[in-house]
Amino acid sequence: MAPSIDPRALGKLPAHDLPTPEPESPFRPRKPYRFSTLCATVENPDMKDQYGSSSVPIYQTATFKGVGEQYDYSRSGNPTRSHLEHHIAKISSAAHAFAVSSGMAALDVILRLLKPGDEVIAGDDLYGGTNRLLTYIRTHVGVTIRHVDTTDPDNLHPFINEKTAMVLLESPTNPLLKIADLATISKDVKERAPDAVVVVDNTMMSPYLQRPLEHGADIVYDSATKYLSGHHDLMAGVVTCNRDDIAKKIAFTINAVGNALTPIDSFLLLRGIKTLALRMDRQQSNAQAVAEYLHSLGFRVHYPGLPDHPGREIHHRIADGNGSVLSFETGNVQLSEKIVGGTRLWGISVSFGCVNSLISMPCVMSHASIDPAVRAARGLPEDLIRLCVGIEDPHDLLDDLERALIDAGAIGLDASLNKYVRVPEGDALTQAVQKLQLESAEEKEWLVSAPGKVILFGEHAVVHGVTAIAASVDLRCYGLATPRHDNKVSIHLQDIDNFRHEWDVDSLPWDAVTPIAPGEEHPEQLDERLVDALNKTALNVIDPGQKAAHGACLAFLYLYMTLDRNEHHPTFNFAARSTLPVGAGLGSSASYSVCAATASLLMHRRLELPTPPAPSSSEHVHVSHQGRRAIPPATAEEINRWAFVAEKILHGNPSGVDNSVAVFGGALAYTRPGFGKKSGMEGIQGFKSLKFLLTNSKVPRDTKKLVAGVGQKKAEEPELVNGIMQAIQSISDEARRALADPELPRDALLSALSGLMKENHQHLVTLGVSHPFLENIREKTASPHGLATKLTGAGGGGCAVTLIPDDFKDAHLQDLINTLIRENFQPYLTSVGGSGLGILSPYPEHRSSGSGRTPLGPGQVTPPETPTPREISPRQIAEGLMKGSGDLEPLYAPFLSRTVAELPGWASELGRWMYV
Ligand SMILES: Nc1ncnc2c1ncn2[C@@H]1O[C@H](COP(=O)(O)OP(=O)(O)OP(=O)(O)O)[C@@H](O)[C@H]1O
Ligand SMILES: C[C@@](O)(CCO)CC(=O)[O-]
Numbered sequence: 001m002a003p004s005i006d007p008r009a010l011g012k013l014p015a016h017d018l019p020t021p022e023p024e025s026p027f028r029p030r031k032p033y034r035f036s037t038l039c040a041t042v043e044n045p046d047m048k049d050q051y052g053s054s055s056v057p058i059y060q061t062a063t064f065k066g067v068g069e070q071y072d073y074s075r076s077g078n079p080t081r082s083h084l085e086h087h088i089a090k091i092s093s094a095a096h097a098f099a100v101s102s103g104m105a106a107l108d109v110i111l112r113l114l115k116p117g118d119e120v121i122a123g124d125d126l127y128g129g130t131n132r133l134l135t136y137i138r139t140h141v142g143v144t145i146r147h148v149d150t151t152d153p154d155n156l157h158p159f160i161n162e163k164t165a166m167v168l169l170e171s172p173t174n175p176l177l178k179i180a181d182l183a184t185i186s187k188d189v190k191e192r193a194p195d196a197v198v199v200v201d202n203t204m205m206s207p208y209l210q211r212p213l214e215h216g217a218d219i220v221y222d223s224a225t226k227y228l229s230g231h232h233d234l235m236a237g238v239v240t241c242n243r244d245d246i247a248k249k250i251a252f253t254i255n256a257v258g259n260a261l262t263p264i265d266s267f268l269l270l271r272g273i274k275t276l277a278l279r280m281d282r283q284q285s286n287a288q289a290v291a292e293y294l295h296s297l298g299f300r301v302h303y304p305g306l307p308d309h310p311g312r313e314i315h316h317r318i319a320d321g322n323g324s325v326l327s328f329e330t331g332n333v334q335l336s337e338k339i340v341g342g343t344r345l346w347g348i349s350v351s352f353g354c355v356n357s358l359i360s361m362p363c364v365m366s367h368a369s370i371d372p373a374v375r376a377a378r379g380l381p382e383d384l385i386r387l388c389v390g391i392e393d394p395h396d397l398l399d400d401l402e403r404a405l406i407d408a409g410a411i412g413l414d415a416s417l418n419k420y421v422r423v424p425e426g427d428a429l430t431q432a433v434q435k436l437q438l439e440s441a442e443e444k445e446w447l448v449s450a451p452g453k454v455i456l457f458g459e460h461a462v463v464h465g466v467t468a469i470a471a472s473v474d475l476r477c478y479g480l481a482t483p484r485h486d487n488k489v490s491i492h493l494q495d496i497d498n499f500r501h502e503w504d505v506d507s508l509p510w511d512a513v514t515p516i517a518p519g520e521e522h523p524e525q526l527d528e529r530l531v532d533a534l535n536k537t538a539l540n541v542i543d544p545g546q547k548a549a550h551g552a553c554l555a556f557l558y559l560y561m562t563l564d565r566n567e568h569h570p571t572f573n574f575a576a577r578s579t580l581p582v583g584a585g586l587g588s589s590a591s592y593s594v595c596a597a598t599a600s601l602l603m604h605r606r607l608e609l610p611t612p613p614a615p616s617s618s619e620h621v622h623v624s625h626q627g628r629r630a631i632p633p634a635t636a637e638e639i640n641r642w643a644f645v646a647e648k649i650l651h652g653n654p655s656g657v658d659n660s661v662a663v664f665g666g667a668l669a670y671t672r673p674g675f676g677k678k679s680g681m682e683g684i685q686g687f688k689s690l691k692f693l694l695t696n697s698k699v700p701r702d703t704k705k706l707v708a709g710v711g712q713k714k715a716e717e718p719e720l721v722n723g724i725m726q727a728i729q730s731i732s733d734e735a736r737r738a739l740a741d742p743e744l745p746r747d748a749l750l751s752a753l754s755g756l757m758k759e760n761h762q763h764l765v766t767l768g769v770s771h772p773f774l775e776n777i778r779e780k781t782a783s784p785h786g787l788a789t790k791l792t793g794a795g796g797g798g799c800a801v802t803l804i805p806d807d808f809k810d811a812h813l814q815d816l817i818n819t820l821i822r823e824n825f826q827p828y829l830t831s832v833g834g835s836g837l838g839i840l841s842p843y844p845e846h847r848s849s850g851s852g853r854t855p856l857g858p859g860q861v862t863p864p865e866t867p868t869p870r871e872i873s874p875r876q877i878a879e880g881l882m883k884g885s886g887d888l889e890p891l892y893a894p895f896l897s898r899t900v901a902e903l904p905g906w907a908s909e910l911g912r913w914m915y916v
Contacts, residue, residue: 035091035208036277042270044086047079056083058267076255080263084270085238088228091273092207093214094240096247098254099261099269103203103223104129106237109253110199110219111166113246116142118165123150123180124378125173128367130201134168147378150180151311153188164193169217170201171210172315174352175327175362175386176379177302179311182318186216197246203227203353208280210319213242219250226353229272230279234265279355279391283324286357286397287389291326293398297411298422300329324389325352327362329381335410336361336383342404345396352388357397360386407632413914442483442570445891446602447840449478449907450594452580453587453661454692454801454832455792456753457735457760460710460767461728462655465675469732469739470657471667471687471832473586473694477578478907479595481603482892484571489560491553492575494896495582499549501542503557505569509533513561518606522562522645530558531649547702548582551589555646556596563604563642570603575892579900581826584696585793589703590658593646594837598639602839607635609839609914630914631839636663639837652704653711664916665836669736686739688833690753691804693781693816695789696826697773699797706794710767724763731756731763750805754788757803761790769795773825777802780819785812804829836916840907847911 033041042056049057059079064071071077081099089097100106107130114120114137122134124147138145143165148155150169160167167189171180186198199219200212206227212220222228224236241247254260261269284305291303303326304315315322330336339359340348346359350366360366363375363382375382389397402420405411411420451472458468484490490502512533516522534557542550556574576595582588601607609631643659651658657670660681667687673679714721738744738752761778764770774791777800781787787808792801804813813829820827841847891910898906907913 038091039208039276040274042083042087042274044083047083047086056080056267056270058263060263074263075258075260078260078263078266080270081261081266084261084266087270087273088207088238089240091276092220092238092240093211094220095242095244096240096250098239098247098250099224099266100237100239100254101259101261101265102235103201103221103225103237104133105259106221106223106239107133107201109239109250109257109259110221111137112253112257113197113249114141114143114165117163119144119146119159119161119163120166120168121146121148121156121159121164122168123170123173123178124148125176125178125380126168126170127174127201127203128362128369130168130170131367132369149178150185151178153181153184156185156188157192160189160192160196162193164189164196167196167198168201169198170204171318172204172304172311172323172325174204174325175302175367175384177304177309177325177327179304179309179315181314182212182217183215186212190216204323204325205319205321206276206280206353208277209321209323212318213240215318218243219246223353224269225351227280228276228353229269230275230353230355231268231272232351232354232356234268234272236261236265236269280321280324282391283355283389284321286391286394287322287324287326287387289394290387290389290397290401293401294326294328297405297420302327325386326389327384327386330383330385330410333383335408336385338408339404339410340385342407343400344403345392345400346387346404352386354388355391357390357392358388360388362386403629403633406629407634413630413912442572442603442605444842445483446481446599446842447478447891447895447907447910448480448595448598448602448838449476449913450591450598450662450837451476451587451665451834452578452591453658454694454799454830455657456687456801457732457756458657458728459791459793459795460707460764460769461725462657462670462672463653463707463710464714464725465672465677466725466729467669467671467732467736468655468657469667469669469684469687469735470661471684472661472665472834472836473580473830473832474834475578475580475586475828475830476904477576477580477588477591477595477662478895478903479592479599480573480575480891480895481599482573482575482890483603484573487571489557489569489571490573491556492573492896493549493552494575494577496546496549496552499546499552501549501553502573503538505571507538508557508561509537510561510564513564515564515566516562518565521641526558526645526648527562530561534558534561551650552576552592552596555593555649556600558649559597559600559642559646562645563600563606565604565606570605572599572603573892574599575895577895577900577903579903581696581799583700583702583798584698585701585703585791585795585798586694587658587662587793589650590643590647590654590662593650593659594639594643594662596646597642598837598839601639601642607638608632609635609842629916631837631916633916636837636916639663650704651707653707661836663837665834667833669732684736684739686749688831690832691806691808692830692832693802693804693813694792694828694830695777695781695800695802695820696828697771697777697797697800698824698826699771699773701771701794701796701798703794706769706796710769713768721767724766728760728763731760746806750803754803754805757788757790757801764791764795771795771797773797774800776823777820777825780823781816785816787816838913838915840910841912841914848909 062074084099085097100109120143122145134145137143146159169180171182182200189196189198197218200217202210202212202220203223203226219241221239224238239250288305291301291306295301295306304312305322340361343359346357349358350360352358362384409423412423413420452475453470454473455468455470458466462468487505488502489505493499512530514527534554538557539550539553576592578588580586580588640659640663644656647654647659655672660670661668667684668681669684670681671679735756738749770791778789781789781802787802789800789802792799817827
């Protein structure tokens with residue numbers, strides 16, 4: 001039994017005598033174990049466990065019985081710590097290793113080798129804590145500290161003299177990732193000041209990537225809180241060296257001071273080290289991807305894995321990898337703060353080396369203890385963001401970072417390249433002009449669109465807190481806001497019998513409105529005072545029989561007035577058109593609500609849209625975005641909140657699932673808040689590949705009434721309805737599990753979903769929301785085709801959804817469609833999971849030339865229109881409305897004149913769309 005760390009044993013043992021057995025035979029000699037094998041095999045032949053335990057036991061004891069035995073007191077030595085120290089020595093190619101209570105404790109132990117009058121040469125980009133301790137010993141111990149830029153070994157020469165007792169290095173430095181040539185500096189110091197010790201803080205690399213003792217350093221220390229432990233669940237420091245004389249002094253200090261690592265932390269650290277190589281491999285490759293991504297966007301990135309890193313060549317000579325810490329500059333402290341605050345997956349935290357990714361601003365966090373003037377003098381940019389990359393899926397890390405960059409306005413979509421690039425920092429002029437463009441939002445025409453939805457599981461139950469699974473469909477509502485200059489606000493609903501109405505803005509019941517300031521949220525309940533006032537004044541001219549128009553106008557005016565900013569009221573026409581069947585259970589009201597909310601928010605200048613960045617030639621690591629994520633999540637959430645308000649007017653008691661799908665698109669598992677369980681929405685993958693047939697029964701129904709009906713049934717028969725709710729929750733849970741299970745074979749997934757759809761439908765029948773026509777559709781699809789169908793949305797008529805298996809023959813599908821049409825139903829074959837809310841980019845450079853600008857040639861004049869006697873042409877209407885509305889061709893006339901089939905193609909050809 002001879003653990004090298006036992007202070008009393010020091011000197012009795014030959015150096016490097018820390019064997020790990022390497023089984024060998026004379027005929028087939030074994031090669032030494034590689035690093036990851038060394039990490040994973042914790043063996044000390046001199047400390048065999050009496051029971052053969054596979055894991056090193058925790059000797060949680062302060063004292064040991066007996067006199068003159070190897071251990072007597074855990075401050076001086078403890079078997080768990082001995083195992084750890086043996087292991088650290090082994091993986092660090094060191095003769096001696098010591099484990100103490102933190103990285104700073106390790107440095108403290110080392111600095112106690114100094115005496116008053118000694119001189120220390122240290123780097124100029126040191127960890128803040130190191131700097132603090134050095135400052136302390138300078139003022140309290142009388143040691144001179146000289147900070148130099150260690151990236152060039154020559155910089156040290158003028159300061160190396162007979163008083164030099166220690167040279168303290170970090171490479172790469174934290175957080176600027178500067179590289180010091182450890183080998184050359186060690187050699188220079190040995191030649192010029194043989195008594196000086198070279199000390200290296202190796203925390204940024206760990207023994208896996210760099211072993212400075214092999215390059216001539218005398219003492220190496222690590223904050224083992226970082227990579228060695230890897231889980232941020234303990235604090236520890238380790239010191240390694242080869243020289244017995246140094247080891248003796250260090251062992252003395254640790255014993256005297258009493259800062260050796262506790263048994264339980266020794267155990268945890270030992271366990272962490274076993275996966276060191278594995279973790280670091282993943283962390284490094286993730287870091288490389290992140291560094292390349294930021295670099296491709298045009299940020300100044302500090303990471304030795306990048307080709308332009310100044311110390312790259314030296315680093316690759318002395319280290320085996322680049323580590324997983326990197327930093328980048330944004331050029332603006334506020335911008336950096338926004339980015340750091342905008343991430344979700346990246347934890348805002350000091351420290352690094354953990355399996356979870358972290359983000360920080362060193363100047364306000366880890367390096368805040370360095371005086372700002374000193375930071376400036378050492379070239380530490382205040383806007384620097386440090387990223388400590390973990391083992392998560394790199395796509396999620398990049399995704400989260402990208403969202404934060406977009407939200408902060410640091411990057412934006414370049415329409416011409418269809419990718420994100422850095423918004424040029426300091427290009428204040430461009431930004432000011434773009435801001436102005438948005439500030440004149442009221443003078444622009446805004447075209448927006450949002451999809452309908454299909455609910456696969458959980459309609460009605462979702463109103464009562466059950467999870468629903470829904471996806472966007474490729475049928476959309478389009479909303480167009482066109483400025484007016486006659487103090488009027490108006491509405492044009494082509495799908496609702498071409499309904500039109502206009503109001504003099506001053507005639508609206510402004511006394512009844514409680515405006516909600518930007519950034520504030522609408523209360524849970526609708527403002528009944530405003531609803532009443534609108535019904536009695538602005539809407540009293542609408543025939544009560546025109547329910548659809550009445551609801552749509554009420555929703556529009558309610559938002560228009562509540563969003564008003566009390567300055568001057570914006571005046572515009574809001575036109576809506578849908579490719580969705582209205583009132584058929586495919587979320588037409590939600591997509592209308594989203595369009596109305598977006599239009600009003602834009603006209604009231606309450607939305608911030610990203611500014612288009614200047615074109616850049618830098619390459620983006622991602623594939624095409626198709627304009628997705630150009631609308632920042634915070635903006636989308638704001639729109640969603642207001643769309644929900646409009647939905648309340650149209651639906652009475654909506655769950656919010658429809659408007660959420662209309663805003664965010666894709667497929668969601670949605671649980672309404674307020675039911676004492678986890679709420680919110682989660683994206684569902686795997687939905688997009690499913691094929692559905694939607695069949696409109698053409699039976700008109702009223703969602704508001706149907707929702708209220710289920711609410712009443714629940715009040716009357718709580719046991720029955722609550723049982724159904726629970727059963728539907730299990731169906732949604734099971735469907736979600738099946739959709740998320742990558743191992744589940746495709747046919748098993750489809751048959752599971754089919755079974756669950758049938759079950760869910762039966763529960764809806766029991767709730768009383770089916771209809772004979774829906775049952776007819778269900779029967780026609782079930783026999784002879786054997787397909788699963790359920791009602792979707794509120795039921796009571798409206799649409800049914802049928803899952804079409806991958807191998808369902810085209811001929812059979814055509815057959816089925818013909819049968820349904822013969823029965824006077826309207827089938828739609830639809831794809832699901834597409835984009836959510838879209839806004840046609842307002843920037844002229846994003847509009848396609850045909851439909852955007854129509855410059856007139858020299859000498860050309862606008863051809864005169866010949867109005868027909870009774871009818872005013874759409875173009876005239878548009879020109880009337882659009883007087884003075886900028887340099888883009890009015891959209892109002894073509895918006896009205898396109899057929900439903902032409903509408904999506906026309907809209908997409910207008911130019912670049914920005915999507916959520
Ligand atoms: N294109 C549109 N133009 C004007 N109003 C619309 C339009 N689409 C929907 N609406 C409004 O939404 C109402 C339809 O809402 P309803 O909830 O009944 O149907 P849905 O949203 O299609 O169905 P579900 O909510 O079950 O999915 C219409 O009566 C009208 O007030
Ligand atoms: C019936 C319902 O569940 C879906 C309507 O599409 C109502 C809602 O969730 O708001």
